[in-house]
Amino acid sequence: MIAVSRAAVALACLWASIAAPAEEKPTQAYGDDHPACEEWTDGCLVCARQADGAAACSMVGAACLPAAVSCLKTK
Numbered sequence: 001m002i003a004v005s006r007a008a009v010a011l012a013c014l015w016a017s018i019a020a021p022a023e024e025k026p027t028q029a030y031g032d033d034h035p036a037c038e039e040w041t042d043g044c045l046v047c048a049r050q051a052d053g054a055a056a057c058s059m060v061g062a063a064c065l066p067a068a069v070s071c072l073k074t075k
Helices: 002-019 027-033
Strands: 037-041 046-049 055-057 070-074
Touching: 027 037, 027 046, 027 055
Parallel strands: none
Antiparallel strands: 037 046, 037 070, 046 055
16 A cells, blocks of 8 residues: 555656646746836746846845746836
8 A cells, every 4th residue: 555655646746747837937037028017026036127128136035935927017
């Protein structure tokens, strides 16, 4: 019974790694896809669009777990 449980856990871990998105854009790139957004966050980083259109972002703490990116301020 223990071997079956370990196999089930291993299979679940394998499935989770396969089902995960292949590639997610970094939080800093959110502004590229959302031109009206002036400031955005993932709960860890806070990014703001500069006058030249580039993103300037804060530093992340080691223990932060990012969430979905959301816009904080629009034009």
